[in-house]
Amino acid sequence: MNLKKFGTSTLAIHGDLKDKQFRSVVYPIYQTSTFAVEKTDDYQKFIDEVDDFYIYSRYGNPTVKEVEKRLALIENAENSILFSSGMAAITTTILSHVQSGDEIISLSSIYGVTYRFFRDYLPKFGVKVKFFQIEKVDEIEKLISPKTKLIYFETPVNPTTRIVDIEKIVKFAKREDLTTIIDNTFATPINQNPIDFGVDIVIHSATKYLSGHSDLILGCVMSSRERIERIRKFKNVFGGNPDPHQAFLLGRSLKTLELRVKRQNENALKLAEFLSSHRKIRKVLYPGLKNHPEHELAKKQMSGFGGMLSFEIDGDLGRTKKFCDSLKVALNATSLGSVETLVSIPVLTSHVGMKKDELERAGISESMVRVSVGIENIEDIVWDFEQALNQI
Numbered sequence: 001m002n003l004k005k006f007g008t009s010t011l012a013i014h015g016d017l018k019d020k021q022f023r024s025v026v027y028p029i030y031q032t033s034t035f036a037v038e039k040t041d042d043y044q045k046f047i048d049e050v051d052d053f054y055i056y057s058r059y060g061n062p063t064v065k066e067v068e069k070r071l072a073l074i075e076n077a078e079n080s081i082l083f084s085s086g087m088a089a090i091t092t093t094i095l096s097h098v099q100s101g102d103e104i105i106s107l108s109s110i111y112g113v114t115y116r117f118f119r120d121y122l123p124k125f126g127v128k129v130k131f132f133q134i135e136k137v138d139e140i141e142k143l144i145s146p147k148t149k150l151i152y153f154e155t156p157v158n159p160t161t162r163i164v165d166i167e168k169i170v171k172f173a174k175r176e177d178l179t180t181i182i183d184n185t186f187a188t189p190i191n192q193n194p195i196d197f198g199v200d201i202v203i204h205s206a207t208k209y210l211s212g213h214s215d216l217i218l219g220c221v222m223s224s225r226e227r228i229e230r231i232r233k234f235k236n237v238f239g240g241n242p243d244p245h246q247a248f249l250l251g252r253s254l255k256t257l258e259l260r261v262k263r264q265n266e267n268a269l270k271l272a273e274f275l276s277s278h279r280k281i282r283k284v285l286y287p288g289l290k291n292h293p294e295h296e297l298a299k300k301q302m303s304g305f306g307g308m309l310s311f312e313i314d315g316d317l318g319r320t321k322k323f324c325d326s327l328k329v330a331l332n333a334t335s336l337g338s339v340e341t342l343v344s345i346p347v348l349t350s351h352v353g354m355k356k357d358e359l360e361r362a363g364i365s366e367s368m369v370r371v372s373v374g375i376e377n378i379e380d381i382v383w384d385f386e387q388a389l390n391q392i
């Protein structure tokens with residue numbers, strides 16, 4: 001499909017794999033663990049890595065491959081690989097790029113479980129992790145040693161929506177020949193395409209915006225053909241492969257990704273503006289607001305400001321809990337990126353167990369509420385937040 005440069009929705013809907021057998025408009029679900037060969041000698045095709053030859057679904061499955069093709073297209077990548085979860089994608093990608101004695105550099109404010117993988121698990125395999133803070137991107141230079149292999153980061157950052165300069169990190173990495181890996185879950189491929197800025201590997205928790213309906217757990221990686229093959233070899237052994245039926249559901253969701261995300265962008269801005277003007281709110285953090293610390297940077301590297309925002313209630317944790325418990329439409333749940341609006345209190349969910357000074361450094365207070373804005377009618381969400389604020 002190289003007729004012209006197609007837009008994201010066209011690519012996400014049409015991809016480039018079609019069902020040739022029956023010309024079904026929707027690609028079928030090959031719900032099978034194994035594939036029979038016609039002749040025993042055909043196994044050689046597996047060893048020779050012949051395209052579209054399948055023997056066992058841990059190694060590959062046609063339904064999964066069809067979705068992977070579309071995922072690569074929407075992130076402007078050569079190839080992509082699906083995993084059973086975002087964490088399977090992250091751990092397998094990292095482990096395929098380091099070995100004992102290596103070092104990696106990571107942003108400190110990253111998804112909590114990734115942080116735990118870096119802090120508690122990678123050192124067990126002899127890999128050292130050095131962290132840098134959002135305000136101190138320039139310190140990366142000082143952290144680089146001859147043993148450094150890669151730089152890992154996220155932007156926008158959870159839950160404060162602070163923005164990290166992608167081009168600056170790529171510049172440090174290229175100078176030292178280091179691999180760059182970004183978790184692009186919060187931004188989505190609609191609002192931010194890091195590969196266009198020179199990032200080597202993009203990871204998504206497809207559980208969030210890509211699937212967008214809170215009904216599955218999946219992860220994916222987009223990168224060059226060569227890197228995806230390297231990661232695939234590890235996945236074949238580690239076994240974080242996705243289920244074909246879940247892959248099908250993700251493929252279905254990708255067709256409405258752009259519609260959903262654009263509505264979420266619009267809704268989030270309207271909610272952020274409403275909250276900014278409310279007397280019971282101390283502060284609102286949303287990259288689309290002019291008073292956001294990195295609003296200009298967000299404008300430069302994002303084509304939309306996303307559906308995630310956070311704000312601080314003027315009050316203590318008790319008052320913050322009361323606000324969340326008073327909502328009638330929005331749901332109080334962890335996770336994000338779905339059609340329904342979700343709220344959570346970071347100190348009790350994503351950042352539970354963090355020490356006081358760690359929270360302070362990350363800019364998280366006990367009266368902070370994180371919102372994943374859905375695609376509902378925004379008047380109803382604004383009404384809901386207003387009535388809940390009236391009760392505290």
Ligand SMILES: *Cc1c(COP(=O)(O)O)cnc(C)c1O
Nearest residue numbers: 085086087111183185205207218
């Ligand atoms: C949820 C999430 C993950 C982990 O993904 P799972 O699909 O839950 O394994 C990683 N990174 C970010 C930014 C996330 O929000």
